[in-house]
Amino acid sequence: MELPRIDATRYVTPLREGGSLPALVEASDDGLYVLKFRGAGQGPKVLVAEVIAGELARTLGLQVPELVLMDVDEALGRAEPDAEIRELITASVGLNLGVDFLPSALPFSPAASPAPDPSLAADVVWFDALVTNVDRTARNPNLLEWHRGIWLIDHGAALYFHHGEHTPGRERQPFPAIAEHVLLPFAGSIAEADARLAPQVTEAAVRDAVSAVPAAWLDGADPQLYVDYLLARAQAPRAFAEEAERARGEL
Numbered sequence: 104m105e106l107p108r109i110d111a112t113r114y115v116t117p118l119r120e121g122g123s124l125p126a127l128v129e130a131s132d133d134g135l136y137v138l139k140f141r142g143a144g145q146g147p148k149v150l151v152a153e154v155i156a157g158e159l160a161r162t163l164g165l166q167v168p169e170l171v172l173m174d175v176d177e178a179l180g181r182a183e184p185d186a187e188i189r190e191l192i193t194a195s196v197g198l199n200l201g202v203d204f205l206p207s208a209l210p211f212s213p214a215a216s217p218a219p220d221p222s223l224a225a226d227v228v229w230f231d232a233l234v235t236n237v238d239r240t241a242r243n244p245n246l247l248e249w250h251r252g253i254w255l256i257d258h259g260a261a262l263y264f265h266h267g268e269h270t271p272g273r274e275r276q277p278f279p280a281i282a283e284h285v286l287l288p289f290a291g292s293i294a295e296a297d298a299r300l301a302p303q304v305t306e307a308a309v310r311d312a313v314s315a316v317p318a319a320w321l322d323g324a325d326p327q328l329y330v331d332y333l334l335a336r337a338q339a340p341r342a343f344a345e346e347a348e349r350a351r352g353e354l
């Protein structure tokens with residue numbers, strides 16, 4: 104699949120709660136987007152994870168704001184007084200990731216938000232275990248409540264295997280971080296989520312999500328690595344699903 108490609112036209116404001124200093128920007132289609140900069144912190148791999156995990160989540164029926172490729176011009180930072188922001192823009196000239204901005208969305212709070220549907224919660228837990236997403240904790244849920252639904256954002260920390268060495272069997276390594284998942288206390292049966300979702304993680308679905316990543320962000324890495332990794336994790340027996348089920352049972 105190909106993501107739509109548009110231009111960032113106006114830097115509106117930084118979103119200071121995000122560690123990577125994402126920004127609210129206006130774009131050439133007159134829409135507002137959250138711009139996640141290629142030049143931030145850990146570099147383009149974060150955006151690779153955002154695209155693959157985000158598009159795969161969408162394929163599985165989870166709600167993810169629309170993703171676009173966003174061209175950033177040097178001029179975007181011209182009027183910006185903050186040196187750190189100007190630097191970030193300069194380091195990110197070219198292609199970046201835009202996330203459709205959900206106006207007045209509320210951050211999901213396990214204490215204050217309405218309890219999510221148990222099967223939706225189980226689906227999100229299962230999905231995050233599939234893509235090894237460590238960033239869905241009570242402290243940093245990366246879930247938005249919007250129009251009475253739950254929307255998934257910020258998948259930059261997923262697929263962390265790509266930061267490390269290529270070790271054989273890495274796709275089968277345990278994922279104990281699932282015990283910290285913010286939706287685990289709300290989750291219904293993970294085994295049932297597994298039965299619902301695993302059949303949808305087909306080779307075509309994974310390839311489609313991976314093909315949305317611009318080649319320039321891969322920095323020479325073979326996109327097939329991501330396809331192989333995810334398909335191997337999706338193959339039975341899926342230890343991560345059992346791990347999540349165990350964590351749920353032990354709460």
Ligand SMILES: Nc1ncnc2c1ncn2[C@@H]1O[C@H](COP(=O)(O)OP(=O)(O)OP(=O)(O)O)[C@@H](O)[C@H]1O
Binds near residue numbers: 137168203247259
């Ligand atoms: N599509 C969106 N619509 C509305 N608000 C958003 C959207 N995306 C992000 N936000 C807001 O901006 C914050 C930062 O975004 P995000 O979590 O993607 O950035 P990050 O720098 O990767 O964050 P982290 O510090 O969690 O690594 C979110 O917590 C949320 O409040």
Ligand SMILES: [Mg+2]
Binds near residue numbers: 121122243245257
């Ligand atoms: Mg975040």
